[in-house]
Structure formats: C-alpha cells, structure tokens
Amino acid sequence: METQTYGPEYDPAGHEDGYERRLREGSPPNLLPMRLQLMELQAHEIARCLEARSRLSRDLLFGGFTALRLQGVPLPCTLPRYGDTVGSDDLCVLATRRNTRSRLQGARFYHMNIPLRIVEPMPGVRCVDVVCAWFMIARFLSLEELVTLGDCLLMRSAVHDRVTIGDFDAFVTQMEKLGKSHVLGRKRAPRGVKKARRAIALLRGNMESPQEARLSLELKKRGLPEPSVNLSIMLYDGSVVRGDLVFVEAGVVCEYDGAHHLRQLEQDRIRRAKIECSGWLYVQVTRVDMATPDARAWMARRVADALEERTGVRYPTDDVIPLEAIADHALRMSAAAWDRVA
Template sequence: MNSGFPTPPPGVFDDEPPGWTNNAAAPSAASTHAVKPEPYSPPRMATPTAPAMSETLTQRKREMLKRCTDAAQQLGKPVLFGMTTSLILQSVPLPKDCDLNATELHTVSDSHRTRIRAVVPPTTPHIWKPLSAAHNARINKHVHALDLVHTWAQLAAHMSLESLVILGDATLTAIARKPSLSGGRTADEIYQDFVRQVSELPKFNAKATCMIALEFIAPHVDSPMESETRITTTQYGLPRAVTNYTVPGATFSNGAPITLDLAWPEFRVAIEYDGDHHRTDKAQWRRDNDKRELLRHHHWIVLIATAANMADEPSQAELAYRAGRQLALRGAIFDFTLTATPLNELARRKRRKSTGAH
C-alpha cells in the first residue's frame, strides 16, 4: 500500500476481504468480497417515483420542439438553435451550473448581421463564428439544432470545468446512441473525433478550458452522476477508471454481458452508481442483486454510490477513501489526497510532468 495513504479511525472500515495483503496483485478464491445489497424496500404509494432520465429528456425535448417550431413559423423560415436549446432538442442532459436560462430559446448565427430574433415567442440570439464547420441536426422542417460538438464548445464559457467534463461525457453518449450521428463509429472513435474536432476549431471564447476538459472526458458513460462519481475519484488521486467495463466471462442468465459503471479491472474493484430506480424498481433491484452476487463469485469488490455520496465534499471524500482503500489493499500504488484537487490543477501538474518541469 502507498505509504501516503491515510489510516482511518478504528472501526470505520471492517470490510477487508480475508486473504488480502497490502501488496496483493490479484484476488484468490478465498478473497471474494462484495458490498452487501440493502433489502428491497418498495416505494410508498404516496410518493411518486422519479421518471427515468430518458423519459425526462424525451418530455423536455417534446415541449422544447413545440416552442422552437412556433418561433420558426412566426419568423417564416427554418431556425438554427444552439446553447442549452440544442442540448434539449438532442436529448442531452443539461449541466447543473450553467449560467444560461435553459427555458429561453437560444438561436445561433455566424455574425451580427445574420442574427435571428423572434418576438413571440422571444428568442435569445448568439454568435458562433465557427458555424460554417458545423454539421447541424435537422429536427423537423422548421427546427435545426447546432452540431453537438459545437454546442459543447459554445457552452464552455457558461459553466464550471467539472460540469463541462460531465457535459462532454453526455455529448459523446448522445452521439453514440444516434445512428445518424455516430455513422457506424465506435464509442472510442467518436471520442477521438470529438477531441480532434474541438482541437481544430479556430480560437473561440473558453477554448483553453475546452482543451483542459478534453483530458478528462470519457466515452461509455450512461449518466451525469456516473461522470460526477468518476471525477470525484480522479480528484482524490485514484487511478483512472475504465467506464462501462464489460466483465470477461460474466453474463446474466439471458446471456447479456455484465458491465460496471467504473472499474479498475487489474484489481477487480468497481463502483456502481445506483439512482433511485435501482431501489424503487423491483425488477431492477433483483437484477442488481443477481449481478453483484455473480461478481462476488468472480472475486470483484463492488462499491455502491448513490446521490447521497455526491451530495457534498465530505460524502465524496468518504466514497473516494473507500474505493482507494480497496485498491490499495489489492496492490494499487497511487497518491491519494485528503482533499479534492481541482481538475485544472491536475491538468497543470500533468503538463508539467510531461515536459519535465519542476
């Protein structure tokens, strides 16, 4: 174990799998361990369950499309929408701390001369000079949405670096899930093209921030909370995790492969993010139980993260500590930190290290 890894107060963690030592590099048959799932608790009738993220995105898109169509018809010509409007029209989750009003209709043009502004319903015009290089999406004959890569870059000046990384993950996933956008590319190829396209854009506001964010975004991410969980582990010094990792030789009874939200395959340690539906949906709860029982037999340690673990910095630190401790017990060497390091500082250190600067 890294000598810099802090020791917890006595009795805080009693979850070491038997047979493990600090320098263990691979699990033994006797070292099987997984987090014990909580008993299923059906939702109370008086408390409606939150809709799945896909349902929320679909409803939001439907409502926004109607408003955008009304605006375009009022103008009497097709309209290109960008910023948060483009995200909604293309079913991408909105960033949490964006300083734009997502209820407004944001239009895009390449110059002040061609700005689009409607009065009823009102629209907010924006200038995006690299517009000629964008491959925009036709939503219907009246409404077009700015290329998602350009939308991500356009929004960079309106949110924190962490939110920009999370939005980058979500953008990659949205592109991968739409055949018209993915064009037969794999998720990794989409990521590589994303990096290339942003890098080749001419100078724009917050491009430097985008270049930092590109170092931390990842493909194969199913939800913003999974992104937030991954960022947390990165900020506390844990090795970079593999996203949506397919476990070799592990399948459900129907033959479907078993995947893990965040995984360190070399050490068989993983984090699964469980949203509310994992608790309130009985079928999902049983599926999770079956999955984690099978992973236990494959000698994986699976830690469960929920919204409570992301609620504040102490909770995030605790999750990072738990994951880091299990990695260290299984032989991982890394520099764990007691406080979260900002992503821009991590990027600066990485650049200094690559150039040999001290």
C-alpha cells in the same frame, strides 16, 4: 458570444446547486429510463422551436443549450446558475450578423463568429450539431461540468448521432487555428478554446449516465488510479456483467446505482452477490454519496480503502486535485508522446 437579451433575467444571487439541493431534500426520483426522458424533452423543445419560428414567420437557427435539448442531450443539473449569461430555459437563437436584432419573447439572440455545423433534428428545425453547441457554452461552464457534458455526448445510448473524442478534437483544433490564420476576420481564437482543450484531455467516453461521469471525475480528483469504464466481467457461473468503474488489477468494482435501480432491488442484490462470489470487492455508490462535498469525500475514502485492502497501497484522498492541473498534466504527457514518435 455576444448576446442581446429579451425576456426575464435570472438572478443567480444566493442560488444553490439544484442537483445538491434535490439530493439533500430527498426529492422523488424520475424512474423513467433516461433515453425515454430525453426523447420526451426533445419533443417538447422541438415544439417550442416550431412555435417560435411561426411567431417570427422565418427560419431560425438554434444553438447553445437549445441545440443540445433539440438533439436529446442530458444537460448539467446546474443550468439555472448560468441563467444570466446563457438564458437558462430561454431559447438560444443564432443571429446571422452581429447587429441583427429580433424581438421574440422567451428567446435570446447570439452571434457566433465561427464556422457553424448545422443539422436538422426534424424538418423546419435547424440547429448547430452537438459538438459545436458544446463548444459554444464552454466558456460559461466549469471544467468539471464541461467534461461531464462531453461524456454525455459520447454515451452509447445517445439520442443524437454518435460522436467520438476525435470529433471534439477536430472541432477545437479548427477553433484554435481561427485566430492564427485570421479566418472570418478574427484576431484571436474564440473564447473558451483553452477550457475546451483541457476538457478533451479528460473525456473518457463509454459512460452510460451523467452521474457515472461525475463519479469518475470525483475519483480522479482524489488521486485514485484510472479505472476501466463499463468493462465486461466474467462471473463464476459463466455469465457476463458490465461493471461501471472497474479497477482490474485490484479486483475492485465501483458502481453508481441511480434512481432506476429502485425498481430492481432484488435483481441488483443477486447481481452484486454473484460479482462478490466471483472474487471482486464491490463498492456501491448512490445519489446520497454524491450529494455534498463531505459525502463525496467519504465515498472516495471507501473506494480507496477497498483498493488498499486488495493491493496494500494507501491512497490519501483528503486533498482534492484541481481538474485543470490533471488536464494540463495529461496534455503535457500527450505532447511528450507525440515528440517521441516524431
């Protein structure tokens, strides 16, 4: 993705992860339900794009983070870290040709030499769809952030049109073929294809929040077994609850309690008591447990200890396995399975 920059640059030097800083400082949480927050941000972004369109007096096509905001997608908390390359809060506008230049304050113009899938969140506002936008920024994000963002796109409570892991796979497969078939004059596949393919191998779907997705990845990096996500659990009184991360064979439930749980402490205590009375070991994870590397290491140890208590299996959690290695292993296993079928 080539960029011409108009507007203020962002200096990433010395930047601290905004997510970790807010947790460390104990910033007040936003207690609005996430869907309402996303709809509010979506309306704000639509207004910005309509205003930009009126200033240039012509139709614009938006991509990248702008396209995701326009479709109500929860974005990585570390977005400012990429301000020098993807524009942070600047509008991301797609140019029709490589050398097309327009001057628009607060906007950056990009050219993407790939097939674009275009949607219209509202009349007069056009952007690429969420999977295409996800791929556009793949080269700039870490693998963990790319997987987290992908899981956010797969959430059941999404504001945008529902997508599946198959949609991600089909789009990246199309990108992989571009370089081989020299479509659109390309001599190689677009940048970010390898990272996107790895990310797809780690997508789970069925997540209900970005932090739930981050928690799942953290446990995976610590070598813990794969849990079921948002699994329905039958309680002793016949009622049914849904557990965030459920280790069925071990009888352990690990749940992330976000800011919205502050409004329902009594209900949460009753719910937890019922889960434990039904024979499950319960591990609670809060934003403090995810705030720093040391806190995340201790959190993983607590989950591992609960698994050991129930199964007798000791899970060492001191070493962090790179997600790239986990993804490559998953891809090899998938390829082997296809070979056996063939």
